[in-house]
Amino acid sequence: MKSIFYLVILFTFASCTSNSQPKTTKPMSTSNKVTKTEEEWKKVLSPEQYQVIRQKGTETPYTGKYYLHKEKGTYVCAACGAELFKSDTKFDAGCGWPSFSDAIDSSRVTYTTDKTHGMIRTEITCTKCGGHLGHVFEDGPKPTGLRYCVNSLSIEFKK
């Protein structure tokens, strides 16, 4: 009887310590964070930007200002200015949104499992301000094999 008791304790302990964190979630850096209240975000973002960036909306495909944009430069977060993507990783995925095969630094993007709308996707947000960027898919070109599918409203182009 005593050994069964110990077995139960051991099993409970083992299940509590197992790591259930999804592989796609990365810890966010705590330095240089931009934190604003929703009221403050409403003052600095357009209503369209606010809907996508703060409320995780999606702009209508083929309508964003950067979908077919081809200039050389850097794409920064439209909400906080963090440098996120370089033009040399931008490609036309045919999906209707600006697509990048890589981020400037993967730590500048936070990856979170998104189970909304009956799909399992990986949401990407700006690590610095928490703003919604879009989703990342594993059907991009080599060598990364990734497609960062980003709303034009979430980014700003800098030459």
Ligand code: FE
């Ligand atoms: Fe940001």
